[in-house]
Amino acid sequence: MSAVDPALQDPLLSLRRAIAAGSLPTATTSSELSSDHATEDLAQATHLFFSQPVPQSIALTTPTRFVSASTSTPVDLRSIFFAWQKKDVAIPDYIASAQELNEALKQKEGDEAQVQNLVFVERLDLITWLEGASDESEYIKPLEGAAAAAEAAAAVAGTIQSDAAAGIASGAARASAQGGAGAAPTGAQGSRAQKQIDPRLQEIYNGERKTGDRNTVLHGIKPTDFSHIRKSAEVFHDKNRNRPGQQGAKPGVKSSSVVPAPSAGLPLPSRKSNSRPDPIILLSPSASSPIRMSNIKSFLGEGVYVPPDHPTLSMSTDANFMEIKRTLNLKADPSNPSAGSIGSQVGRSSKPTKFILVDGTTNFKPEYWSRLVAVFTTGQTWQFKSYKWSSPPELFKHAQGIFVKFRGEDTPEAVTSWGSGVASFPIARWDDKLGVNGPGRWKDQEVVESIWMAIEESMKLRGWGSK
The missing domain is CATH 3.40.50.11990 (RNA polymerase II accessory factor, Cdc73 C-terminal domain)
Known part of the structure; x- marks a missing residue:
């Protein structure tokens, strides 16, 4: 079952598992299940070879579940892998590298194969999700059915082994995540049978709504600017500092010498004269x-x-x-x-x-x-x-x-x-x-x-x- 499990074949989940395991995929010029044709040039590469949890080779042109808001189209695996490789570079360097790669791809394959230049917000959201710092992304479409349970378990475990993924699709992975131990595959010699979940209990599990942790709860749809609130509060902060008897206020201090609040638009001046x-x-x-x-x-x-x-x-x-x-x-x-x-x-x-x-x-x-x-x-x-x-x-x-x-x-x-x-x-x-x-x-x-x-x-x- 693991050979056809969507959770194992999904490009995004495969890359996330490889990053969590510290074993990045290898760019190759062949679809063979080996790294014999490895290359560091993404313009020449055609596939990514993943060695675990099961050896598989995924074409770089494969569309992923990551949908860019600027184009409303799925981003291909080449663009996703390139964004991860350039996660630590500055914005101008990222843009320049993307343009150089596109020029090389254009000479090789014409205008059809191009790396999509993700905007800053999308690139930050993608890298956060791939690193495992966040379990949700507003740009990534969820997997459907049993594969969705596999993706949820992947966020908890960090990496997914092929046998555990098979148990996830059948409902056993939830018991593994709650009990702290994964179920062994039924086909393995000497293994114990999978734990069966009551169908009614499984139906309840399927109807649960994921609340997430504090990071996902505090993550809004778009950045919110609260500067107008801070500016309004600044007036009251200054008055309280100058009020006689107020804690921290000093007699004889004029309003012009009051240290501005951090929200005043300018940083706090040094207290050293x-x-x-x-x-x-x-x-x-x-x-x-x-x-x-x-x-x-x-x-x-x-x-x-x-x-x-x-x-x-x-x-x-x-x-x-x-x-x-x-x-x-x-x-x-x-x-x-x-x-x-x-x-x-x-x-x-x-x-x-x-x-x-x-x-x-x-x-x-x-x-x-x-x-x-x-x-x-x-x-x-x-x-x-x-x-x-x-x-x-x-x-x-x-x-x-x-x-x-x-x-x-x-x-x-x-x-x-x-x-x-x-x-x-x-x-x-x-x-x-x-x-x-x-x-x-x-x-x-x-x-x-x-x-x-x-x-x-x-x-x-x-x-x-x-x-």
């Missing part, structure tokens, strides 16, 4: 800006430009606060002795500096404006209405202006009229077919370094880091 405050960079909230919160980490942190509405960045679109660390090693300017090394007040320039990135000033405290070092702008003056300096010429006397445009576009007259306080940086346009390998993408790192250099020079000129 001699510590260095974290510099702040403001982004444009405009929907037409090529640089927004969704892609700023990929751009400034990794030196790769990805469009802000790209599906692989969907997890970051709701964020309004982010941190990026950058090592600043600028030496002191001899012509300006008061401006010391930006790296640290005590000369440890190799220590990374944490930059705070936000796209609005809703939670800005008065002292935050002294920490502002750069402003990304699209040339629209409405962006500055809530700023301390609403006039662009005055604003860019206190912070470096950054204007990012696509190559071939003209810099707006408004940005030009704001003077040298705003620097313009052109980047290559995005190519949907080539992605991060598109023309001009290799220059992104050079542009990012130029932006950081402009910010660092501006900080040095304004005495940032001096005692």
Whole structure:
């Protein structure tokens, strides 16, 4: 029975069992039940050979029960196995590797065989399920009938042996999961007979609803943003801190010196008086800006430009606060002795500096404006209405202006009229077919370094880091 058991032949369950057992399947160029034709090139491979619980070879083009929400079609085994192999790489590297593999597949088999590029949410959900950290996935369709019981038992046991899978299909696996011992196969020599379950009791088992553990219960359909609740609660937290007699309140403390709540959109400042405050960079909230919160980490942190509405960045679109660390090693300017090394007040320039990135000033405290070092702008003056300096010429006397445009576009007259306080940086346009390998993408790192250099020079000129 185990030879035709759907739970044993299912590609997803087979891969999950192999991962739990620490014996990954072998990519081969043949359908033979052996690893003699093993290869590490997924473009040349045609099958995955699983050595346990029973030797079997599954074609890489086999559709799985994992259905992508973006295409509403089952994802093939090649794409699933590739996503697992790249589970620890960054998003741009995953996209680039997928495109390279697709180019190799196109040369070999044409446009028919292509690796599907899973978005961040789907890839995270898949890896969590394959690792066994979660027993449910909103993208994986359940097996039907007896095979569904086999899948449930697999989540409890971690791995499924071929004999245990046969007992699962007949109803004995439930007794094995509850009693802690699996039933031996009836066909094995010297084995004891399988435990028979009363048909009425089995009917009750089939009608049970799986509740799951705390991880599956707390896992919603989509990420929920509770920032509006935290912002409302911040007002009450600040009032309680300043109230005389309140626990933790100190007499004579002004409201402007109150430590902001963690929900204020900016991190807690250091309590040490001699510590260095974290510099702040403001982004444009405009929907037409090529640089927004969704892609700023990929751009400034990794030196790769990805469009802000790209599906692989969907997890970051709701964020309004982010941190990026950058090592600043600028030496002191001899012509300006008061401006010391930006790296640290005590000369440890190799220590990374944490930059705070936000796209609005809703939670800005008065002292935050002294920490502002750069402003990304699209040339629209409405962006500055809530700023301390609403006039662009005055604003860019206190912070470096950054204007990012696509190559071939003209810099707006408004940005030009704001003077040298705003620097313009052109980047290559995005190519949907080539992605991060598109023309001009290799220059992104050079542009990012130029932006950081402009910010660092501006900080040095304004005495940032001096005692």
